[in-house]
Amino acid sequence: MSKHTKGPNLLHDNVGVLKSRMGTFYPGSHVIFRGHDLHTDLKDMDWVELYVFGITGRRFTKEQLRLMHSIWTYTSYPDVRLWNNRVAALAGSSRSTGNLGVAAALAVSEASIYGRGIDMRAISFLNRTRQHMNVGGNLAECIRLELELHRSIAGYGRPLINGDERNQHILELAKNLGLDQGSYLRLAFSIEETLFAGRWRMKMNYAGLVAALVADIGFSPREYYLFLFPAFLAGMQPCFIEASDRPEGTLYAIPCADILYEGESTRTWLNRNNS
Amino acid sequence: MSDTDNPNVIRSKIWREEPEPDNAFATRAAFCRGYDVYGEMLGQSRWVDMLFMLFQNEAPTTVQADLLETLAVALANPGPRDASVHAAMCGGVCGSTAASSLMAALAVGAGQLSGGREVFMSMEGWVECDTDLDAWRKRLAGLDAIPGSIWPAPDHPPGFDPHGVGTATSVKQTLACLARYGAGYRLPWLQQNLTGLEAASGCPLALSGVAAAAFTDLGFAPEQGEMLHLLLRLPGAAAHALEQRPLGYKNFPFGTVELEGEIAEESA
Structure with a gap:
């Protein structure tokens, strides 16, 4: 029992102990947030700025924060069908x-066909592809490997339709803010070009575009995943x-007849085969 | 309009309902896998019969139902030291809603340490390795993280206890009891090969590992075992959440945070 065993000494060392680099509050006095006094040092931060500071411990420019705000704004749809x-x-x-x-x-x-499941795959694919390309790798090969692993390319294509109404707006904003020149964004467009030209005929969707924009701001996949939590x-x-x-x-009222039953025919419980 | 043209239908192999003649939305009869739930099963079937049949097409045999019921007893209460129950108590102790306490237990109990994801991955091990000890040795040597997964990379071999020294008595008792039912070959094989598997994993077997073998012996797929594990551990979370409510937060551990890093000295 050696390789993975960590305790119980490790557990003993942690009984009643709470150590933190992130912060704490001193009731009636003050609050420390990532090493800063929340009500003095950070009091002028807007909420998204504080949110991403909490995630990353880093500060961002006004332009970057503006883009991050809009990334959430542009994907908040009050459509009950979603x-x-x-x-x-x-x-x-x-x-x-x-x-x-x-x-x-x-x-x-946090679904596998939209939301956080796709977001994590999208930024991870961009990261791995860039690493691969940096050592002379081939984009088509990266796409082939990703398709082998996940059977799709996160950030390209869409569950309901191939094309994304959000992209032009966020791209226009990124351009106006001078945030459309990053290497991840260029890579994302190269991937789209390759996918669209190939037999997949898939266009980049919002998840692919936003992953590239935020990766260009310097977010790691985990930071990106946590940043997007309130996106919808x-x-x-x-x-x-x-x-x-x-x-x-009355919402989605479903009559009994709207269950389309495809299972076993009616049978008797007491006569079932019970061995 | 035929059913296939109706965009509002919900397809199911599990459940069918017949309406009352005067109300298309009131259930006159409900059938689970073809059995009349309220007209015949009620009073004749066990809770575990129903539970089993919701996930599988056929009713369980008596042996399968007995095994599932015994497993449900073993999983019913992870106890107040468990992180998922702790989470539920954090809801209960401050008067949060009942559902939020269970949602807290589910979220924390979903993970790779004693949780649903651990059972899922352990069951994947049974699918991949079955009773091939060499295949298990290879798998337990280290699972690769799936690139782009929302789940963190595994810290320890699924189904084993990273904080253990030897196999806990409660785990051995559960394994011995469940293996005696003879509902499948995996639980007995796990019992017979425990030493080899623990040596390969570097950790003693955990209750989640026993549950994974039992779910597999019962014919459940990994995603079904994950769901059942989440579900069957909720009774204890619910009870402990309610127990803490009248005791109040002043009688519940809170603790003192020691700040680390540069700010610690200035802030104290």
Whole structure:
């Protein structure tokens, strides 16, 4: 028992001990946030600035913060059909609490075909591809390997439609802010060119574009993943409110007949084969 | 409009409902895998029969139902030291909603240390290696992280206890009890090959590893075992969350944070 065993000495050393580099509060006195007094040193930060400082410990320029704000703004859709928003709305329709509905909606936003699952894959693919290219690798080979691993390229193509209404707006803003010249963005466009020209016919979507823009700001994949957590948030509350204001239980009302049953025929429990 | 043209249908092999004649939304009868739930199963079937059948097409045999029920007893309460139960108590102790306490237990109990993801990965081991000890040795030597995964790279071999010294008695008792049912060949094989597997992993077997073998012997796929593990550990989280509520936060550990780094001396 040696290779992976860490305790119980390690656990003993940690009984009753809470060490932190991140911060603490001194009731009635002050709060330390990543080494700074929240109410004096950081009091003028806007919320997104504090949020990304909490994640990275780094400061960002006004232009970078403006872009980060808009990355969230441009992908907040108050459309109840979207699966995560629908969770918040169903909570409203079922007369649950807004906090529970929205928390669950954010949790399901870590999906494999959209949201955090795709975001992590997108930035990871960009990172690995750039490393590969830096040592003389071939882009087509990177794409082939990624397709072998995941059967798709995160950030390209889209669940509902091939094309993304958000891209032109965020690109225009990035250009105006002087943040459209990064090497990850160039790589992302090269990937799109290769994919679109090839048999895949896939265009870059918002996840691919934003991953490149934020990687160019210097975020690691984990920082990027945590940054995007509230990305869809602003679209959720409207869905909750509307469903809460309508008669209870009327959102996605489903009659019994709308379960399309494809299973076993009716059978008798007492006569089942029980060996 | 036929069912296939109706964009509002939900497809299911699990569940069918018949409406009351006067209300298309009121259930006159519900059928699980073809069995009349309220008309026949109620009063005749066990909770574990229903649980098993929700995930699999056929009802469990008596032996399978017995094994699942015993496993459910073993998993029902990880106890207040467990991180998932601790999370639920953080909800309970301050009067957070019931659902939030269970959501907290699920989120924390979803992970790769004693949680749902650990069971999933351990069950993947059974799919990949079955009872091939050499294949297990190779797998336990180190799992590669999946590039781009939302899950962190595994810190220890799934199903084993990174903080253990020897196999905990409770784990041995659970394994011995579950293996006796003879519902499958994996639990007995795990018992017989425990020494070799623990040597290969460098850690003693954990309860999650026993659960993974049991779920596999019951015919569940890794994603089903993950769900069931999350579900079956909730009763203890719920009970401990409620227990802490009247005791209040003043009787619940809070602690003192020691700041590390440059600011520590100035701030204290």
